[in-house]
Every structure is written in C-alpha cells, then in structure tokens.
Amino acid sequence: MPxxxxxxxxxxAQRRRDDLYRQRLTxxxxxxxxxxxxxxxxxNFCSNDYLGLAAHPQVVxxxxxxxxxxxxGSGASHLxxxxxTPHRELEEALAELTGRPRALLFSSGYAANTGTxxxxxxSGDQVFQDRLNHASLLDGGLHSGARFRRFAHNNVTDLEHxxxxxxxxxxxLVVVDGVFSMDGDTAPLAxxxxxxxxxxAWLMVDDAHGIGVMGEGGAGSVTAAGxxxxxxxxxxxxxxxxxxxxxxxxAGDELLIESLIQGARNYIYTTAMPPAVxxxxxxxxxxxxxxxxxREHLQQLIGRFRAGAEALGLPLMDSxxxxxxLQIGDAGRAMAFSxxxxxxxxxxxxxxxxxxxxxxxxxxxxxxxxxxxxxxxxLLSVLADVAGEQL
Ligand SMILES: *Cc1c(COP(=O)(O)O)cnc(C)c1O
Numbered sequence: 313m314p315x316x317x318x319x320x321x322x323x324x325a326q327r328r329r330d331d332l333y334r335q336r337l338t339x340x341x342x343x344x345x346x347x348x349x350x351x352x353x354x355x356n357f358c359s360n361d362y363l364g365l366a367a368h369p370q371v372v373x374x375x376x377x378x379x380x381x382x383x384x385g386s387g388a389s390h391l392x393x394x395x396x397t398p399h400r401e402l403e404e405a406l407a408e409l410t411g412r413p414r415a416l417l418f419s420s421g422y423a424a425n426t427g428t429x430x431x432x433x434x435s436g437d438q439v440f441q442d443r444l445n446h447a448s449l450l451d452g453g454l455h456s457g458a459r460f461r462r463f464a465h466n467n468v469t470d471l472e473h474x475x476x477x478x479x480x481x482x483x484x485l486v487v488v489d490g491v492f493s494m495d496g497d498t499a500p501l502a503x504x505x506x507x508x509x510x511x512x513a514w515l516m517v518d519d520a521h522g523i524g525v526m527g528e529g530g531a532g533s534v535t536a537a538g539x540x541x542x543x544x545x546x547x548x549x550x551x552x553x554x555x556x557x558x559x560x561x562x563a564g565d566e567l568l569i570e571s572l573i574q575g576a577r578n579y580i581y582t583t584a585m586p587p588a589v590x591x592x593x594x595x596x597x598x599x600x601x602x603x604x605x606x607r608e609h610l611q612q613l614i615g616r617f618r619a620g621a622e623a624l625g626l627p628l629m630d631s632x633x634x635x636x637x638l639q640i641g642d643a644g645r646a647m648a649f650s651x652x653x654x655x656x657x658x659x660x661x662x663x664x665x666x667x668x669x670x671x672x673x674x675x676x677x678x679x680x681x682x683x684x685x686x687x688x689x690x691l692l693s694v695l696a697d698v699a700g701e702q703l
Pocket of ligand 1: 419420421422423425446448489493518520521550551552558559560
C-alpha cells in the first residue's frame with residue numbers, strides 16, 4: 313500500500329510530463345496594466361481587473377477609510393455579529409445595480425455558487441449545466457444531491473432535449489455562466505430564459521465576467537439580455553473581477569435571499585468579509601456610474617484588438633467580451649507561446665486542462681480599461697512576431 317508521499321509525488325511528476333504543472337507568479341506591484349515580477353516590468357494581459365479598478369485611488373481610499381472606522385477583521389460570521397454597515401450598504405447598492413429586490417454578500421464567488429446550489433437543490437431535483445460552466449458551479453451541482461446533467465456548450469436544443477427527458481414533476485434548475493470565463497463568449501440568455509419559462513424551470517446565471525462591463529450602467533449580461541428576476545431568478549456575480557475588490561453576491565427576490573441567509577452553509581459558517589473590503593466594493597460600484605468611460609474605452613480596445621488580430625490571421629475565438637483567447641490546442645505549445653511572450657515583456661496566461669477540455673489549450677488574453685491603444689498595439693505586434701516562430 314503506497315503512502316501519501318509516493319502518491320502525491322507520482323501525480324506531480326505526471327503533471328510535469330504532461331505540461332500541466334502550474335507555477336505562481338509573485339507580483340511586486342499593484343494589479344494594473346504594468347506589473348512588476350522578479351524586478352522586471354511586464355505589460356499585463358492576464359488579469360480580470362477589466363475596468364482597472366483594483367488600484368483605483370477612490371477604491372483604495374475607501375478601503376483605508378473603512379479600515380480606520382471599522383478595523384480590519386469582521387470578527388464573526390454575518391449571523392453572529394460580523395455584519396456591519398458597509399456590508400448592508402454594499403448589498404443595497406448591488407440590489408439597485410442589478411434591479412433586484414435584494415442582494416447577499418458572500419466571501420468568494422466559489423462560496424456563493426456552491427452555497428446557493430446546495431441550498432436550492434435537493435435529491436430528486438434536476439440541475440442542468442453548460443459543460444463549460446465554472447468549476448464552482450459544477451462542484452456545487454455535484455454536491456447538491458440533485459441529478460446532474462451537462463448540456464453541450466450554448467446549445468439550447470440539447471438542453472431542451474435533456475429537460476424533456478427529465479421527470480416532468482421534478483424541480484429543475486438551469487445554470488450557466490453569463491460570459492464564459494475561458495472562452496469569452498456569452499450565453500444565449502434570452503433563449504435560455506424562454507425555455508426555462510416553458511418548462512417551469514429556474515435559470516441561474518453566474519455573471520462573474522459580465523458584471524460591471526456589460527449592460528446598462530454595468531449591470532451585467534442578465535440586464536443586457538433584458539431579463540428580470542422572474543425570468544432569471546438567481547443572479548450571482550463577483551466583486552473580484554471588474555469591480556476590483558474581493559467577494560461575491562447573489563441577487564434575487566426576498567424569498568431566495570432569506571433562504572440563503574437561513575440555509576447556505578457557506579454563508580452561515582464563515583467569517584464575514586472585512587467591512588473595509590465592503591466599503592471599497594461600494595466605491596467601485598459607484599465608479600460604474602461616475603466613470604462610464606471605462607466601459608466605453610474597454611469596448612473600443614476589444615474592437616481594436618480583434619480587428620488587429622484578424623488582420624494578422626491569429627486564431628481568435630468567438631468572443632466580444634474582454635476575454636480574447638487565442639486557441640492553440642496543444643498544452644506544450646501554449647506554454648511555449650506564453651513563455652516567448654513573457655521573454656518579450658508580456659504576461660499572457662496559458663490555460664490548459666483541466667481548466668479547459670484536452671486539446672483546446674489557449675492563450676487567455678484579457679483587456680482592461682486601464683490599457684492604452686498603444687499597449688494593445690504593442691501586444692498585437694509581439695503576437696505577430698511570436699506567432700511567426702511558434703504557430
Ligand atoms: C472567478 C469566478 C468565480 C469564483 O469567484 P471568486 O470570487 O474568485 O471565488 C465563479 N464563477 C466564475 C464564472 C468565475 O470566473
């Protein structure tokens with residue numbers, strides 16, 4: 313019987329052989345279009361700080377002021393005595409942003425998704441998930457006790473077949489990413505909502521990559537699709553991407569939110585996020601309204617990048633979001649491409665299995681409102697050089 317040392321060692325060795333070993337960078341600067349790693353400055357095209365708010369002076373000032381007033385640790389879970397004024401104010405602002413009666417903060421998106429799915433679902437229910445959904449949605453669905461079915465990516469017809477094949481009297485939940493995190497494409501939310509209404513199913517949307525960026529006022533992809541809380545009853549989004557902070561929330565009707573407060577173990581049995589982080593989140597939400605130019609500039613950069621990449625014949629994917637992956641295929645080649653870009657002073661992540669299906673490794677380029685036209689042009693020019701050698 314081999315011990316843990318042998319087993320763990322064998323797994324890591326296999327990962328190295330498969331070009332799937334992952335290593336962390338250590339940033340020596342704040343998040344932004346230029347970051348410092350090992351004493352060298354890089355142009356950064358791999359963060360999810362889509363609006364450039366992670367180091368925004370007003371967000372930093374709100375964090376500082378929040379810490380001075382409320383201290384650092386929240387000291388307890390929300391239900392004991394860790395819930396404070398900044399949490400309440402941020403929840404109200406997020407409910408208003410998403411046009412829903414209420415919102416509930418979680419400490420992370422992972423916790424929000426697993427907590428929501430395990431609270432909503434029980435054995436005998438049916439949960440239908442797009443096969444490219446985020447890992448936290450898949451994990452929550454698998455742990456929920458419901459019958460778990462995956463449908464082909466963005467394929468409403470496949471979903472319909474699976475719904476029709478399910479027991480008609482079972483409770484049904486359809487779960488999708490609003491914007492898919494590794495592909496950058498958007499879910500056909502209006503069609504999904506119509507199908508759900510037809511079959512009396514609920515729709516849950518994870519808008520981690522749409523909130524702040526898409527829709528009127530940055531309200532996200534659900535608003536952009538024109539859906540209200542009757543059509544998409546469960547809306548989850550994170551504060552750690554376009555909003556530049558940390559944590560996540562679920563927005564919906566009173567009944568949903570109260571059920572999560574009373575029942576979600578990931579909400580109940582965890583320390584509340586630091587109140588100062590909630591204060592920073594509130595500042596970020598306000599910037600969505602006062603600095604709308606960030607969304608517009610980002611859209612313009614997306615168009616600029618796609619036009620340039622298309623002219624160069626680069627393997628663009630079908631995305632109009634800030635996530636602009638280049639499909640490479642082989643994990644080793646994606647790694648080599650990313651390493652060559654790094655050598656040239658550009659950080660672009662190589663995304664490999666198991667994050668994406670085998671044979672679809674890619675460079676995940678992300679654009680942010682903090683990038684300039686010139687920086688995007690510099691990326692295109694280095695991509696052209698490296699593609700000449702690598703592709
Ligand atoms: C990042 C992400 C999450 C997890 O959010 P965290 O706050 O980072 O835990 C969930 N869903 C999607 C689609 C994500 O991209």
